[in-house]
Amino acid sequence: MKSSLVCLFALAAVSLQAAADLSKPIEALRAVQKEGEGNEAAAQAWQEIVKADAATLPEVLKGMNGANPLAENWLRAAVGVIADEALKAKKLPVAALVTFLKNTQNSPGARVVAFDLIHRADEKLAEELTPTLLEDPSSDLRRHPVAKLIEAGDAALEKKDKDAAIVAYGKGLGGARDEDQIKELAKKLRALDQKVDLPKHFGFLMSWKMIAPFSNADRAGFDTVYPPEKELKFDAVYEGKTKEAKWVDFTSTEEYGKIDFNKPFGMEKSVVGYAATDFFSTEDRPAEIRIGCKDGWKVWLNGELLFARDEYHRGAKLDQYKLPCQLKKGKNTILVKCCQNEQTEQWTVEWEFQLRVCDATGTAILAAK
Amino acid sequence: MCLATGVVRADWLQFRGPNASAVSTEAKVPGDNLKIAWTADLPGRGLSAPIVVGDRVFVTCSSGPGQETLHVFCFNAADGTKRWERAMRSTGRTMTHNKTCVAANTPCSDGERVFALFSSNDLFAFDLDGNLLWLRGLTFDYPNASNSLGMSQSPVVMDGTLVVQSENDSESFVAGLDVATGRNKWKLERPKAANWSSATVWKNTVALQSSKGILAVEPATGKTVWDYSDGASTIPSSAGAGDILYAASHGITALAPEKGSVTQLWRNEKLNSGTASPLVLGDSLYVVNGAGVLIKASLKNGDEAWKMRMKGPFSGSPVAAGKRIYIVNERGIFQVIDPEAPEGKVLKEIELKETVLTTPAISGGAIYVRSDAKLWKLQ
Numbered sequence: 001m002k003s004s005l006v007c008l009f010a011l012a013a014v015s016l017q018a019a020a021d022l023s024k025p026i027e028a029l030r031a032v033q034k035e036g037e038g039n040e041a042a043a044q045a046w047q048e049i050v051k052a053d054a055a056t057l058p059e060v061l062k063g064m065n066g067a068n069p070l071a072e073n074w075l076r077a078a079v080g081v082i083a084d085e086a087l088k089a090k091k092l093p094v095a096a097l098v099t100f101l102k103n104t105q106n107s108p109g110a111r112v113v114a115f116d117l118i119h120r121a122d123e124k125l126a127e128e129l130t131p132t133l134l135e136d137p138s139s140d141l142r143r144h145p146v147a148k149l150i151e152a153g154d155a156a157l158e159k160k161d162k163d164a165a166i167v168a169y170g171k172g173l174g175g176a177r178d179e180d181q182i183k184e185l186a187k188k189l190r191a192l193d194q195k196v197d198l199p200k201h202f203g204f205l206m207s208w209k210m211i212a213p214f215s216n217a218d219r220a221g222f223d224t225v226y227p228p229e230k231e232l233k234f235d236a237v238y239e240g241k242t243k244e245a246k247w248v249d250f251t252s253t254e255e256y257g258k259i260d261f262n263k264p265f266g267m268e269k270s271v272v273g274y275a276a277t278d279f280f281s282t283e284d285r286p287a288e289i290r291i292g293c294k295d296g297w298k299v300w301l302n303g304e305l306l307f308a309r310d311e312y313h314r315g316a317k318l319d320q321y322k323l324p325c326q327l328k329k330g331k332n333t334i335l336v337k338c339c340q341n342e343q344t345e346q347w348t349v350e351w352e353f354q355l356r357v358c359d360a361t362g363t364a365i366l367a368a369k
Numbered sequence: 370m371c372l373a374t375g376v377v378r379a380d381w382l383q384f385r386g387p388n389a390s391a392v393s394t395e396a397k398v399p400g401d402n403l404k405i406a407w408t409a410d411l412p413g414r415g416l417s418a419p420i421v422v423g424d425r426v427f428v429t430c431s432s433g434p435g436q437e438t439l440h441v442f443c444f445n446a447a448d449g450t451k452r453w454e455r456a457m458r459s460t461g462r463t464m465t466h467n468k469t470c471v472a473a474n475t476p477c478s479d480g481e482r483v484f485a486l487f488s489s490n491d492l493f494a495f496d497l498d499g500n501l502l503w504l505r506g507l508t509f510d511y512p513n514a515s516n517s518l519g520m521s522q523s524p525v526v527m528d529g530t531l532v533v534q535s536e537n538d539s540e541s542f543v544a545g546l547d548v549a550t551g552r553n554k555w556k557l558e559r560p561k562a563a564n565w566s567s568a569t570v571w572k573n574t575v576a577l578q579s580s581k582g583i584l585a586v587e588p589a590t591g592k593t594v595w596d597y598s599d600g601a602s603t604i605p606s607s608a609g610a611g612d613i614l615y616a617a618s619h620g621i622t623a624l625a626p627e628k629g630s631v632t633q634l635w636r637n638e639k640l641n642s643g644t645a646s647p648l649v650l651g652d653s654l655y656v657v658n659g660a661g662v663l664i665k666a667s668l669k670n671g672d673e674a675w676k677m678r679m680k681g682p683f684s685g686s687p688v689a690a691g692k693r694i695y696i697v698n699e700r701g702i703f704q705v706i707d708p709e710a711p712e713g714k715v716l717k718e719i720e721l722k723e724t725v726l727t728t729p730a731i732s733g734g735a736i737y738v739r740s741d742a743k744l745w746k747l748q
Contacts, residue, residue: 034510036552039503046501069460070506073491077455077501084453109458143434178434294517307512311538314517314563317464 025049026063029074049078054086058100064110083117092121108138134175139362146176177362179318203356203364204257210250212265212273215241216339221272222296222310228274260352275336280368281327292320293353296339301325312341313348381421381730384475384523389569391648391688397734398691401716406748407449414741415472421732422478429485431471436463441485453499461489461508465519473521488520503551513540516563523567527588532575536564545591555591564603571609595626605642610649637671645686677713684726697725
């Protein structure tokens with residue numbers, strides 16, 4: 001009996017020691033940077049972490065909080081190795097992972113891993129937790145309850161309970177942040193004669209001032225600084241490529257918020273256009289400007305260049321590019337440069353973009369006015 | 370460790386195997402009477418080909434609504450049981466054309482490590498037991514290095530250097546990375562144009578193909594060895610055999626680079642590969658054109674010997690062992706071809722009953738094929 005107690009005490013001490021020792025190797029993984037910087041130290045640290053007891057999983061997951069995406073992957077791989085062993089031995093600390101999941105201050109990426117582990121260990125428990133994730137900061141975690149609500153709505157419809165179906169689909173749409181689920185729910189609600197305001201749901205900016213056509217001959221216009229990059233004077237007239245370039249008002253009626261330069265300016269080729277709009281924020285806050293565009297483009301917020309992309313006609317989709325930014329309280333001016341190239345194929349006609357303002361989850365930030 | 374050299378053990382270490390030639394070097398060949406030895410389930414999509422290191426088969430997949438989850442699997446070649454799996458998350462862009470996916474680049478190995486590159490420009494190095502050795506996020510490093518249609522250039526490893534291409538319309542480059550640390554040894558700008566072709570390992574050089582032509586570099590330094598500038602394909606890759614590179618350029622152009630200059634031996638513009646890369650077997654060259662026609666041509670002068678219409682279409686490339694060519698069409702019909710028959714002959718077909726868009730691997734007298742949901746061993 002005495003020797004057993006000694007062993008238990010020793011095991012507990014080793015476990016505590018292991019837990020205490022992980023802070024340094026976790027920090028080594030968090031220190032990795034671009035171009036492989038820190039890889040050597042991270043490789044050694046990773047070996048230490050994967051030998052740790054399963055009880056350390058929440059601590060390793062916590063290491064993902066605030067980590068860059070590279071460090072997140074180092075930690076994700078370590079969690080995977082520890083968890084695989086723990087699942088085999090049926091020693092996954094499920095209760096601790098649930099606690100970790102429920103704390104929304106933990107990083108969305110780490111909480112997704114925690115939920116997946118809970119699901120692998122106890123599918124029924126994961127099912128029970130699913131409805132609590134509908135308003136989650138992680139768009140990945142929201143997918144589960146939204147899928148359940150779609151199923152619930154479908155089941156209600158089969159029973160001819162239209163009202164219950166509308167409630168389920170409507171609740172699902174409120175939580176949905178991924179395009180596929182939003183599209184599916186919008187279609188189902190409209191089939192039940194319900195109105196769905198997709199531009200509002202996504203937060204597309206629909207009304208812009210637009211000016212064109214400046215030259216993009218030899219694709220040189222992408223880097224040419226035309227007057228709208230120096231001044232936004234909406235009554236100014238400039239020399240354009242084929243005609244005078246003047247600002248016009250444009251409001252999109254397309255429910256995915258396409259801002260189509262071809263509509264006000266005609267189907268020009270080798271041209272540059274600009275679109276500007278003001279976005280009024282109720283507060284100083286972090287945000288994301290998300291753009292989908294298959295032409296060359298640049299985006300400025302309050303005069304600061306957020307990103308530039310010189311790829312033409314390889315495809316566009318919702319949220320193709322996510323540009324983290326900081327909104328200031330009051331007026332924020334967004335300027336988009338959209339460059340059409342010289343290609344003449346039918347699939348190169350588009351000279352357009354779609355743009356929305358949202359938080360990191362993809363939840364629309366609606367303008368104050 | 371005992372896992373040291375590739376060719377002796379007849380591993381299949383990269384896209385199109387030994388020297389990216391698509392021809393097995395081992396004496397034990399799969400033969401004609403192939404059957405499905407085992408099938409393993411995969412959780413995600415993939416156009417990447419399997420690779421084989423010793424008794425282990427490695428394959429990559431991508432899954433999730435936006436294909437953000439990147440999987441690397443290791444299976445036992447003997448029975449298809451899973452040895453390990455690692456699931457990572459993309460740090461680069463995951464948008465692709467619907468036909469392709471994020472797991473499009475075939476991984477490669479130096480016999481000790483497995484290097485898994487994805488269309489998102491995420492790159493992971495594992496040892497054969499699944500220990501993470503290093504990682505890179507090449508779009509995290511170089512933010513405009515991406516292609517909205519997806520990328521597929523497969524890495525190659527030679528002389529302690531992993532050569533990784535990320536050639537696109539915007540931030541286009543090739544880099545030589547230290548296999549031990551993942552850090553850049555060298556990095557070169559490449560033509561700003563989308564490119565899905567893969568490098569050919571040939572005569573101690575890495576031949577980098579693009580719309581501009583073919584640049585052969587020293588793997589350890591990135592220094593130019595020779596430069597052919599008459600344009601080349603951006604989808605099918607070239608094939609080297611002996612002292613000649615059969616370049617996917619204006620059909621096929623036979624090149625004999627020597628001492629920095631390149632001599633053109635012959636060109637046949639009718640040998641126009643579709644998506645599949647050409648294959649050199651014996652004294653003949655084989656090309657699968659865009660209509661699914663297999664063309665046999667002379668290595669000496671490019672003259673056509675015969676044409677055979679096969680059951681296509683094909684996205685994957687043909688591979689060969691002994692006197693047989695093996696290819697899978699997009700509808701999952703695996704075909705065994707006798708190229709020495711007077712007009713070519715399909716000897717056997719196996720219906721895999723899944724869409725297959727990738728190239729098989731050959732090792733240990735067996736063939737490995739994957740789809741978006743399964744990995745098969747045919748033996």
